[in-house]
Amino acid sequence: MELKDIENFKNKFNSDLFFNIDIKKFNWFNIGGKSKIFFKPKNLLELKEFLKLYNNRGKMFILGMGSNVLFRDKIYEGVIIKLSKNFSSLSKLKSDTLIAGSACSQKKLSEYALENGISGFEFMYCIPGSVGGGLQMNSGCFGAEFKDKLMSLQCIDTNGNIKIIPSNKIKFKYRKIELNEDLIFLSATFKGELSNKNKIKNLMQELTTKKNNSQPLKIKTGGSTFKNPIDQTTKKAWELIKESVPEDINFGDACISKKHSNFFVNKNNASFDEMNSLIDFVKKNVKDKTGINIDLEIKIIE
Ligand SMILES: Cc1cc2nc3c(=O)[nH]c(=O)nc-3n(C[C@H](O)[C@H](O)[C@H](O)COP(=O)(O)OP(=O)(O)OC[C@H]3O[C@@H](n4cnc5c(N)ncnc54)[C@H](O)[C@@H]3O)c2cc1C
Structure with missing residues (x-):
């Protein structure tokens, strides 16, 4: 990116744009160099504007909670995008169907499912990443994976176009999903099963104990x-x-x-x-x- 472009971005995105930021503190390994540009969009409109202006001119990486990534010690010569907490809302669409923002933690989604008496999300309580990271990795444990609960994915492409992809159009593999293009996941709709809150809570505790005993x-x-x-x-x-x-x-x-x-x-x-x-x-x-x-x-x- 040229200097004049950087000035342009600075003027437009001001407090949500950072330069030469240390990547170490944004990942669980606590390893890595710096990111040339780091963007934390405060809302969808800002993200969309940024993508249009950036116009695929360089590398881009979407960072969730950094629990599955290892960065090199050099400068990341592109933009790292980390969705702000405004992308972490949770809501109930139907009695057994939830919508979660990509920046929401998997733990919070699991707790929200418990509050609403919906089972099927217990495994997420044990995974320390975001919903966006969980979708990209098709994360899972104790025999359950993201693919089992996903109904549709709301995302934005690198040109700023919003898309909704039903789960039957997504190829899920072991610890990855295959999509035809680079997409930033914004939120996802998940379906569980109505169940007894105590039963859900007990399972969450049981899985956590199992995990803590082995990891x-x-x-x-x-x-x-x-x-x-x-x-x-x-x-x-x-x-x-x-x-x-x-x-x-x-x-x-x-x-x-x-x-x-x-x-x-x-x-x-x-x-x-x-x-x-x-x-x-x-x-x-x-x-x-x-x-x-x-x-x-x-x-x-x-
Ligand atoms: C202690 C520990 C225990 C773990 N246990 C498990 C486990 O039991 N099961 C398991 O499957 N994994 C486990 N993991 C790995 C990790 O937590 C998961 O893969 C998690 O889902 C990653 O989420 P994240 O937000 O940290 O993603 P990140 O590590 O930040 O990113 C992972 C990938 O997701 C992409 N991504 C993130 N957000 C978005 C978005 N909004 N849009 C598009 N792409 C996005 C990134 O670009 C990257 O490719 C564990 C990790 C740790 C440190």
């Missing part, structure tokens, strides 16, 4: 680093890692959680290179020892 809490991580290689073996990625890699392996401050071998941890001040070296080491060792290829679940942002 580390309050650490700098991106959750599961690798996907389970479901088409090659019934073994989970953590099992393959456990049997192939010494558990005390570390590259600088990047290491493997003692509680869950698929959770990689920034112990203190790990660099991207340290985390990436650990990733490469684990992938190679699993391949060498088991013959199985494991693919990344976390996204490395270029």
